[in-house]
Structures are given as C-alpha cells and as structure tokens.
Amino acid sequence: MNRREIMRPDPPKGFVYQVLGLGLLSCGLNYLIEALSRHSLWEASVYQGTLPLAFLYNSLILGCTLCPALLFRRKRFVIVLISTFWLILGIINCIVNIIRITPLGFYDFVIWTRNTSISNAYVTVWQMILIGIGLAAVTGCMVVVFRRAPKSVPDRPKALLLVFSVWILGALCTVPYAYAYRDYSHPAQAYRDYGFPYSLLRSAADRGISRPENYARETISQIVPDTQSAAETAPESKQPNFIFLQLESFLAPDNITTVRLSENPVPAFTSLREKCTGGYLYVPMIGGGTANVEFEVITGMNLNDFGTGEYPYSTVMQEAVCESAAYDLKELGYRAHAIHSNTATFYDRHLVFPRLGFDTFTSLEYMEPYETNSLGWCEDKWLTKPILDALSSDAEPDLIFAIAVQGHGKYNTDPPEQPYAIFSDGLEDNLSLKNAFEYYINQLKETDAFLSELTEILEQYPEPVVLIVYGDHLPALDFPAESLKSGSLLATEYVIWTNNNCLEKENRDLTSYQLTAYTLGRFGISNGMLMRFHQQRRQDEDYLTDLHQLEYDMLYGDQYLYNGQNPYMPTDMQMGIRQILTDSAVYDGKALIVRGSNYTRSSVIYASDRALDTIFVDGGTLAALPGLLDRIDGNTPIFVAQSASDGTILSVTNSIMCSTR
Secondary structure, three states: OOHHHHOEEOOHHHHHHHHHHHHHHHHHHHHHHHHHHHOOHHHHHHHHHHOHHHHHHHHHHHHHHHHHHHHOOOHHHHHHHHHHHHHHHHHHHHHHHHHHOOOOOHHHHHHHHHOHHHHHHOOOHHHHHHHHHHHHHHHHHHHHHHHHOOOEEOOHHHHHHHHHHHHHHHHHHHHHHHHHOOOOOOHHHHHHHHOHHHHHHHHHHOOOOOOOOOOOHHHHHHHHHHHOOOOOOOOOOOOOEEEEEEEOOOOOHHHEOOOEEOOOOOHHHHHHHHHOEEEEEEOOOOOOOHHHHHHHHHHOOOHHHOOOOOOHHHOHHHOOOOOOHHHHHHOOOOEEEEEEOOOOOHHHHHHHHHHHOOOEEEOHHHOOOOOEOOOOOEOHHHHHHHHHHHHOOOOOOEEEEEEOOOOOOOOOOOOOOOOOOOOEEOOOOOHHHHHHHHHHHHHHHHHHHHHHHHHHHHHOOOOOEEEEEEEOOOOOOOOOHHHEOOOOOOEEEEEEEEOOOOOOOOEOOEEHHHHHHHHHHHOOOOOOHHHHHHHHHOOOOOHHHHHHHHHHHHHOOOOHHHOOOOOOOOOOOEEOOOOOEEEEEEEOOOOEEEEEEOOOOOEEEEEOOEEOOEEEEEOOEEEEOOOOOOOOOOOOEEEEEEEOOOOOEEEEOOOEEOEEO
C-alpha cells in the first residue's frame, strides 16, 4: 500500500458527517461528565431536561475544544485525546465531590502543585499505585490509537471556517451566559446548575474583584465618612486578649435531625452555646477551603466578590498587603500571632501571614510535642501550649488566630477494628456514611475535650480573654441541607466566651466576614476601615454594593481610602513563638551532636549548607551521622533549619563552628 492510498482526502459528504458527529460527541461527552459530577445517570438526564440551555451551552464549550481536531490528519486521534482529557477532568471532579463536596476548580491544581503532600490525606499508597497504573494504561491506549487511527487529508479551508464559526458562536453565547450565571455563593449548587465545563473554565479565567461600574474617588469618599464617625480607641478598661479558634469541619451533631447518637460528643461546646453569645455563621465553603474562611474572618472581605473558586492566598495576597484585624489591633498596641497545626506552606500561609499583619506564625514545624490521629492530622489538644505561649510571650495584649485540623477528612468509611465509643442510629441504609460519620463524631469528642481544657485554663488566666470559637465549614459528609436545622450547607456555628463573664448573651447570625467586626464592636473597638464599615452599615440597603467598592479600592483600585498610599507594610514575621537557638556542635568522628533550645522533629542540621539526616533527640538535642561526603572539621559552620514537609526552609538558627574531639 503506497502513501497516496493511505492519505486519502475526506469525501465531500464526509466533512458534514464529521461535523454532525462532533456535535453528537460533544453532547454525549457533556452528558457523561455531568453524570460523573452527580454520581447518577438519572440526575444527568434530569439536568439535561430541566436546564436545556445550560446543557447545550456546555456542550458548545466542549465542541469548541473538539472542532480544531478537523485541522489534523490524525483527526480521530486528536478527538480521542481531547475527549479523554475532559473525561479525566470529569472523573477527578467526581472524586473531589465525594471527598469534600465542593467541586473541582482551577485553583485546586494551583494549590496542589504547591503542596503535593496534601494528596496523602486523601489517597492511600495503593490508590496512588492504581492511579499510576491507570494513567499508564491511558497513555498506552493513546499510543495505540495514535499508531492505528487512520489518517486523511483534512479539508482545512472548511475546517478553519467551522472552527472560527463555532468559536464566534461560543463567544457570542458566553457574554449573556456568564452574566446570567455568575452567582457562586453556593459552589456545589452553582456547578450543578451552570454545568461543570463552564464552571471549571470560569474558575480559571475569573480572578480578582471586578471593577465596580461607578468606581471613582467621589464614590469612595461618599462611603468613607460614615466609617470614620466611630472612635478609634478601645474602652479605658484593660484591653482583652482575643483568641479566634477556628475548628476544622466543626458541626455540632444535634444540628442533624435525621440521626441519633449514643451520647453528646460536644458537651463543652453545647454548654458554651447555651451560655454565651453565638449563632449561625454563614461561610463561603463546604467540606474544604479553610483558607478562604479564615481570609474572610481576618480581613472582613466577602469572598463572593472575588473570582469563581478563587483562593486569595494563592492570587492577590502573593503580592498585596491587606488591611486586617491584625493591623487594626496593632494600632492599639496588640501583638498578632497565628498558630496552625499543619505545615506552614499549605496555602502559602508562611508567605501570606506577613501581608496580613501577623508578628509570629507557629506552624506544625514549630510545635513540640504533638501526636496525630489515624489520618495523620495533628490532634487539637496540642494547640493549648502554643496558645498559652503566645499569651505569655509579651506584656502587650494579644490577638491569636489558631487554626485546628483534627476534624479534617477524608473520613474512614471502613468499619472500625474496635467499636467507636460513640455510635449513631439512623444511617443503617448507608454504611459508608455511617462509618465515616462515627469516625467524625469520635474525633469531635476529642476536639471538645480540648475546648473544655482550654476554657478551664483561660478561666484562671490573670488577664481578660475573649475566645471566639467557630467551625470553618461543614464536614465533607453526605447530609442534605434538609437534614440540618439551619437548612443550609453553608451554616456553621460560633460562640464568643469570656473569662470574666463581661459579655451579655446575644443570639445573632453572621457571615464569616462580619464575625471579627461584630466581636470587636461588642468590646468597643472600631479600628480599621472595613471593621467600622461592617459595624455601622450592616443593615443598609447598599451594604454589599459599598463593601464591593471598598474591597476593590483596597486591593485592585487606586486606594482612595488611603489617599493613594497603602499605609500597611508586610511585617517582619517570626516563625515560631519561641526563638530556636544553636549553642554547640561537637563531632567525634562518628556522630555530630548539636545542642540548643526549642528544637522540634522538623529541625534539620546543616553543615556548610549541606542538609544532614537528622535525629530528633529532644527539644535541646539533635544528632546526625554524617556520610562520607560530609567533610566536617573544626572549620565547618553548623546551623539548624526548620524544614517543611515539602522541603521549604522556613527559618534558620545562628551559625556556630563545629568542634571536634
């Protein structure tokens, strides 16, 4: 067979059939992707029937990516390649929906590439092996298709005309569609209504806060005067310490109406809820996205004004410096401390927190001792020591932002080897959910014990303390909104406790971007533009519109609020409350012994900028067995670095010269 026989041109009617085939393939591929997203062929059919315009528009998006295949000689291979790519995205979204409820977004890939170790929390070693085998199989199939798929001479003029026509049609449809379907305040529902292809692409293209139509100096000046009427000083009484305690995936089980428990796993929280100010806290995330909730709490900004699925920690906060509760309270003499019992590099907190005004950041790499639960998350009780260390680290009043992780998923769906201490009734028809829920509530019991211990200690603390406890989002458990007392998957709870009983109980539902302003306002503190704005304008008709104006001006606009010059600078943030020091290093020809203070299991000995395999002995002693290539003598400089799980060096100690014997 010669080359001309292989490279036959497409017959005249063949191009028409190819176009029709691509149209049908786009619809079929979209149907399959939506079925994966919903975990149901029937629900995909309902979506297709009840929201036909959304279905057709998302099929058009797929068609826009598929039609360029007609320009290639190996058009069938290109079609298979593009279709496989979309199917893989659909499968990933299907898995993500199971793990955390919130669908897949573009920034999930950004965050994962910066911290791949997060995969260990959700995927076992065997699952990783299976994924590797699956990817290898797909690659092998692509090679086979590439070799065996027939080639033909494309009718490029017609193909180009088709491609541009489809793209123009897609662009014309995108403008009204994107305007009509832009509300992602409930991400999971928005993906279901608007379609996965559109939502995923929107999350990649939609970034930052859009410029308000009437944004101008005059507009901002009309908003600002109202926010300046409150005093910028706290009451004359002794300023309290504020501790914001963000509990991972916290949900008091009595909020679920369809299950019964053998005992209440959160008696301490229940008691606080009955005695203290509190209510529902409406957050922007479900099952994940802790960093976005804490961003709202720290800054008072509304995540709904940012891009679809955006994580400001990964975008604007990489370079911007933002007004925050930390900066506001520092004007009153406060010190600001962040504490997180996870790696410092997750969500780039070690880079972002200085841009939010924190003076210290104690991450897991600076905590010792600590233990982890069966999923590898640090138990919450180990936060008590760094919280108390922060309180006692200086004479000034303190703002402490503590982020717990014990309640983090992915929850174990297998039956336990030993019965759980607390068990449930009402989920017998869904054993996977029952097992996951019972694992979760028994973790809650430990979190509540930590909360009880912390309040008991703080009750005796000689200074006034305000403890704000709240859940960052609901757990990634398959409970419908109808089964919750709040009726919403976006509603967690908060309570405000004081150690001197100075706060009159008030029940008020808030959003997470209102929580800090409300709390500080109850104690007469109104520093900061956004804090005063929330305190005074919350009930106004133009509240959210004006908030959008202020947010844009602060982060993306001309900063008219500050007369064109941002008054805030990144802090010289110290990693860890207690400074890590190196006092001596002795090498006897076999082992290197380094002594100092405040070492942890994340401490790594460096000899002449070469990392050594380090043995953590205790908080004052590290050891290493240098290899043959590690030349150590009396002229070798030795220092200790705190290393994150991804290898990032977070801080280094003073350097000393090694002594030998």
